[in-house]
Amino acid sequence: MDEALKENMMGALENVIDPELGIDIVNLGLIYDVELNDEGLATVTMTLTAMGCPLAGHIEQDVRGALEDIPEAKDVDVNIVWDPPWGKDKMSRYAKIALGIPD
Secondary structure, eight states: OOHHHHHHHHHHHTTOBOTTTOSBTTTTTOEEEEEEOTTOEEEEEEOOSSTTOTTHHHHHHHHHHHHTTOTTOSEEEEEEOOSSOOOGGGSOHHHHHHHTOOO
16 A cells, blocks of 8 residues: 555544544544555554443444545454553644643
């Protein structure tokens, strides 16, 4: 997958908002990787801010929906991982400012 396509996919994922925090999942640092194989399967490796997040299914569905508009992505697999664990250090400067977290 070329870098432009990966950036396009990450841009689409910026439209997925964490319902509890009101910030997109890319700037929150929840997306660890996005890959697309030759058959058009997009694999999103991501985490959540906490295990047992009650909105995990909602976020996963939004991730799938965000990538539906990418013509190269025929199907989407969302791989939720817990290692490495998410922490505030993974957040972008934008997300930290929006949430009032010191940089």
